[in-house]
Amino acid sequence: MKYAKSISDIAVSKLFFGTIFIFFFCHMLQAQNQFKVPDSLKRKSYAYLSEKLDDDNSGRLADSLYVWSYLYKAKSEKNLAETAMGFKHLMYHSPKNFRLIYADSMVETASKTKDALIIGSAYLSRGIIFYGQNRYNDALNDYITANEYLSKTKDKYQIFKAKYNLGLMKYFLKYTDEAYSLFKECTQYYETNGGKPYLHSLHMVALCYQSMEKFERSTATNTLGIAEALQTGDHDIICYFEHCQGVNDYLTGNYDTSIRLLEKSMPGILKNEDGANAAVGYFYLGKDYLSKNDMGKALPYLKKIDSISRHGTYIRNDLWESYDILVAYYESIHDEASKSYYSQALTKATRANHSDYESVSGKMAYDYTKKIQQSESEKAAIAKSGNNKIIAEAGIIILLAIGLVSVSYKFKKQKQIDQKRFRDIFHEAEETKSGSVKMKVEIQPSDGLSDEVREKILDALDGFENGKGFRDKQTGLPELSRLCHSNTKYVSKAINVYKNKSVPDYLDSLRIEYVHKKLREDRQYANTKIAAISEDAGFKTPQKFNQAFKKYTKGLSPGFFMAEIRKSREQA
Secondary structure, X not given: OOOOOOHHHHHHHHHXXXXXXXXXXXXXXXXXXXXXXXXXHHOOOHHHHHHHHHHOOOOOXXXXXXXXXXXXXXXXXXXXXXXXXXXXXXXXXXXXXXXXXHHHHHHHHHHOOOOHXXXXXXXXHHHHHHHXXXXXXXXHHHHHHHHHHHOXXXXXXXXXXXXXXXXXXXXXXXXXXXXXXXXXXXXXXHOOOOHHHHHHHHHHHHHHHXXXXXXXXXHHHHHHHHHHHHHHOOXXXXXXXXXXHHHXXXXXXXXXXXXXXXXXXXXXXXXXXXXXHHHHHHHHHHHHHXXXXXXXXXXXHHHHHHHHHHOOOOOOHHHHHHHHHHHHHHHHOOOHHHHHHHHHXXXXXXXXXXXXXXXXXXXXXXXXXXXXXXXXXXXXXHHHOOOOXXXXXXXXXXHHHHHHHHHHHHHHHHHHHHHHHHXXXXXXXXXXXXXXXXXXXXXXXXXXXXXXXXXXXXXHHHHHXXXXXXXXXXXXXXXXHHHXXXXXXXXXXXXXXXXXXXXXXXXXXXXXXXXXXXXXXXXXXXXXXXXXXXXXHOOOOHHHHHHHHHHHOOOOOHHHHHHHHHHHHHHO
């Protein structure tokens, strides 16, 4: 499929557009005082101009007739509230790199109104811009300032806007149940008026269902979202519902449908310069083709994730598997240069993601605590003076700030969990083997096997395990059946009932336990190439080994596991 734009195309177009914008921006600064509202717009209301802005297909063109007409009208009428709104319109109609220019003007103007709702809304909007640019300290300061003002109001729209942003933070931190509750509240509030807030909330509900593995509900929500978007004419969000559904289809094994939907969604995602969701789409397209044993088509998609990461876009840690797959692949074809590149790229990506949050966490926590203490002191003073005004929804923005502070902790905690999981697996005594321990058989009357057949199969499987027959990559159910001198139905039944696994899982568990044992007992094995270990254990491809290893270590990659072994031995 040929996409509308590649990430590189977007970068070039952004540079070009930015240059053009600077020219027009400087020109408009000089011309603002001379700008006059066209006669056809002089008597138009702010509501009319806002509606036209929503309909304006020029998007980011900050010198749009309606944008400047709105701002000039507000300034000429000396209407501070509408002037602040004019700067807000300019902010959203500007390229991302220039939005803070107008965001600062918006906050400065809003502060002059002395209106808590207008000021709080301005700080919240600028905080969201800061957060989108990874300026977390600035975002935190604006969120807390916004809370100081919005807590004095009862504006439902701002309250639910804060809830939606809190939900995004919760979803990002994988507190999916809490995020889901917030997004459901938002859909119930926004449903009456519909439009983009309702559709964005629906999309996040669909994503939460997906994370909770409630795929049928996620699919139903995507279907509803597409229908609503078609009805309201908000076609630009349809690609996100298709994108979500494409991932659902991969996760439920519908690879052809997944490929079709993800390829269909990508032009819209790229048009929005949404690198984070583009990376998700590329990852699952790669996984789709891997599931169809087509590495040739999978490779270009997996490589695009690294390209997006190098452009500075945050990459979710579950997408780092793409690097593991690339490293294993290039190792298998003896391309040391490519293997080294992607190994180093993975290290850089993980280090960057951790340091982005760790570098700000201390200051964020200090600033947050200090401001909250100040807030509590002010509340105590108000209570003492007898002011009992009820603060509507006072905690919403504070919770958002807490979520922001929690990001660093979440990453540190996950790293500690991974390291503990490694220690538990690596240092545990070899008391049992996954699927290979000789069990005292408890006869299951429902197994449908005669005593003679059961005994013959289980004895043969014991011999197979002790002789490490699983190291033959050609071994499958037909080979096991011949070894057991029985048919495939009986052998499969015996493994299901007495090994508590499917045949593929049974073989994979034996191979992974073999690798774990070798890593514990052979000091040189941790220095062996992943492709060689995969071959030695009996996996057909390094990719299959990587997938099985992660499954039986609950998410640890072979590369991480072996690096931790080497580190622990160096420290010993």
